[in-house]
Amino acid sequence: xxxxxxxxxxxxxxxxxxxxxxxxxxxxxxxxxxxxxxxxxxxxxxxxxxxxxxxxxxxxxxxxxxxxxxxxxxxxxxxxxxxxxxxxxxxxxxxxxxxxxxxxxxxxxxxxxxxxxxxxxxxxxxxxxxxxxxxxxxxxxxxxxxxxxxxxxxxxxxxxxxxxxxxxxxxxxxxxxxxxxxxxxxxxxxxxxxxxxxxxxxxxxxxxxxxxxxxxxxxxxxxxxxxxxxxxxxxxxxxxxxxxxxxxxxxxxxxxxxxxxxxxxxxxxxxxxxxxxxxxxxxxxxxxxxxxxxxxxxxxxxxxxxxxxxxxxxxxxxxxxxxxxxxxxxxxxxxxxxxxxxxxxxxxxxxxxxxxxxxxxxxxxxxxxxxxxxxxxxxxxxxxxxxxxxxxxxxxxxxxxxxxxxxxxxxxxxxxxxxxxxxxxxxxxxxxx
Numbered sequence: 422x423x424x425x426x427x428x429x430x431x432x433x434x435x436x437x438x439x440x441x442x443x444x445x446x447x448x449x450x451x452x453x454x455x456x457x458x459x460x461x462x463x464x465x466x467x468x469x470x471x472x473x474x475x476x477x478x479x480x481x482x483x484x485x486x487x488x489x490x491x492x493x494x495x496x497x498x499x500x501x502x503x504x505x506x507x508x509x510x511x512x513x514x515x516x517x518x519x520x521x522x523x524x525x526x527x528x529x530x531x532x533x534x535x536x537x538x539x540x541x542x543x544x545x546x547x548x549x550x551x552x553x554x555x556x557x558x559x560x561x562x563x564x565x566x567x568x569x570x571x572x573x574x575x576x577x578x579x580x581x582x583x584x585x586x587x588x589x590x591x592x593x594x595x596x597x598x599x600x601x602x603x604x605x606x607x608x609x610x611x612x613x614x615x616x617x618x619x620x621x622x623x624x625x626x627x628x629x630x631x632x633x634x635x636x637x638x639x640x641x642x643x644x645x646x647x648x649x650x651x652x653x654x655x656x657x658x659x660x661x662x663x664x665x666x667x668x669x670x671x672x673x674x675x676x677x678x679x680x681x682x683x684x685x686x687x688x689x690x691x692x693x694x695x696x697x698x699x700x701x702x703x704x705x706x707x708x709x710x711x712x713x714x715x716x717x718x719x720x721x722x723x724x725x726x727x728x729x730x731x732x733x734x735x736x737x738x739x740x741x742x743x744x745x746x747x748x749x750x751x752x753x754x755x756x757x758x759x760x761x762x763x764x765x766x767x768x769x770x771x772x773x774x775x776x777x778x779x780x781x782x783x784x785x786x787x788x789x790x791x792x793x794x795x796x797x798x799x800x801x802x803x804x805x806x807x808x809x810x811x812x813x814x815x816x817x818x819x820x821x822x823x824x825x826x827x828x829x830x831x832x833x834x835x836x837x838x839x840x841x842x843x844x845x846x847x848x849x850x851x852x853x854x
Contacts, residue, residue: 439638440631442606443599444488448496451485452630453592457583458489464583468496475553475560477538477568477577480585483629486563489585490534493561499532500524502558506540511548518548521558531558538562539571546573553579587628594623596630597637612641621652673699678709682717686756693752703741703748707733710751721761721836728754759836767830774824781821813848 445451448458448468457464467473473493478486494501502517521531533549535541541549553560553576560580564571568582588596600607601614614622614637626633636655640647677692696706711733714725732751736744790801805814818825832842845851 438635439600439607440634443596443603443634445485445492446495448492451489451492452596453588454485454489454585457585468493471497473497473499473532473559475580477562477564477572477580477582478585479564479566479568479582481587481628482565483626483631484585484587485630486585487534487536490532490561490563494532494534497530497532499530499559501532501534503534503536506535506537506542506545509545511544514545514548518552518557521552525557533558533560535560535562537564538576539564539566539568541573541576543573546576550575550579588626588630589628590620590623593626593628593630593633594619597622597633600634600637608637608641612644613646615646615648617649618647618652621649621656622647625652625656670701674709677706678713678717681710681713681752681756682760684756684760686753689752689756690749693748697745697748703736703744704733706748707736707751710748710755713755716765717760717762718755718758719761719764719838720841721759721833721838723837725755725758759838761833761835761838763831763833763838770829774827778821778823781823784819784822787819815848815850 448465451458456462458468459465464476478489480486491501493499502521504514504517517531517533521533524531549558549560552558560576562568562572562580568577597614597619601612602608602610604610622633622637626636636652637647640651640655644651673692673695677689677696680688680692693706697703707729711726711729714729718725728751732744732747735747739747785799786801786803788795788800790796796802805817807814807817820827832838832845834842
């Protein structure tokens with residue numbers, strides 16, 4: 422009976438997809454996650470000491486979360502129990518936990534792998550929490566979502582988060598070459614992968630080992646030589662990793678804004694087109710550039726806001742793809758413009774005072790006086806009209822009495838704002854001090 426089972430297992434393994442057959446079985450075979458399992462890395466030390474805690478593996482698709490979980494079970498001699506947070510229910514989970522208790526009573530350990538742990542519902546979490554706490558199971562969760570937002574806080578507090586990165590082209594190259602050569606689990610040299618074909622496979626996979634191996638297997642089904650042209654046909658149009666509500670989205674947006682702020686028009690264009698090519702709404706990109714024009718450029722170059730508004734109007738008039746010209750012009754202008762966040766800092770400081778001091782009385786000299794009664798009450802009395810004094814009434818004050826002398830706006834020495842700073846200093850007589 423056991424012999425038949427082993428035979429069936431071998432047949433099933435031989436018929437499994439290439440990506441499944443090539444899953445690393447030992448820590449030494451894991452590629453691209455040196456920070457996690459390289460020499461001296463924390464996770465590797467925990468495994469070596471046989472003190473693996475409950476963990477959450479967080480990373481993009483195809484980076485090896487499931488693979489690493491299986492390797493951990495092998496390296497620690499624990500029984501690997503897969504459980505889907507989407508398909509599995511509480512009755513199935515309770516059965517798994519009962520079996521884990523019995524295994525623990527006999528001196529064995531259980532590694533419960535929960536795929537898509539961010540989809541765990543409250544009932545599942547309630548059933549699992551005490552058993553993670555008392556060590557009945559070692560939990561290994563896998564998620565593509567940020568655990569800080571996607572996993573219940575109580576469960577997260579009992580696990581350590583390890584982040585997996587997309588595989589580098591060098592790591593993917595090693596994975597692909599191993600799959601081509603391996604005589605037992607791989608293709609055993611049955612296909613010739615040209616140098617440019619290998620590079621195209623590694624580059625086009627976008628850090629996803631599963632995608633690279635699946636594409637390789639598809640191509641190997643009907644050809645003996647795989648070159649770059651064949652790979653390009655197999656990959657087709659590249660789908661960029663971009664979830665409009667997830668980390669990938671906010672990471673690219675952050676890179677876009679920081680590149681403009683850092684006065685790098687080339688990087689700014691790259692990240693902007695990463696957003697657009699991944700399907701981001703151009704209106705979102707334009708909104709970010711309009712905000713940027715005031716927040717990060719401000720009075721250093723007031724034309725930045727005009728150009729951002731004009732690009733927005735051009736988009737609504739032209740539509741896509743014609744409006745791409747306007748978006749590119751706006752992006753490069755804003756990135757190249759002198760920068761100042763003085764207006765942004767000023768508005769935050771002024772708003773903070775409004776929040777702290779509330780509705781302070783308007784000085785009588787600044788109040789409106791449309792009636793005789795209001796004039797008799799002193800409204801407007803003592804107000805100095807700047808145009809009667811050459812455009813500036815030196816020494817006049819306009820703040821509420823409680824805030825006299827308060828300054829919010831400190832122009833920077835950048836672009837037009839440098840001239841604004843000089844003019845204000847001259848009018849206030851500060852250039853003589």
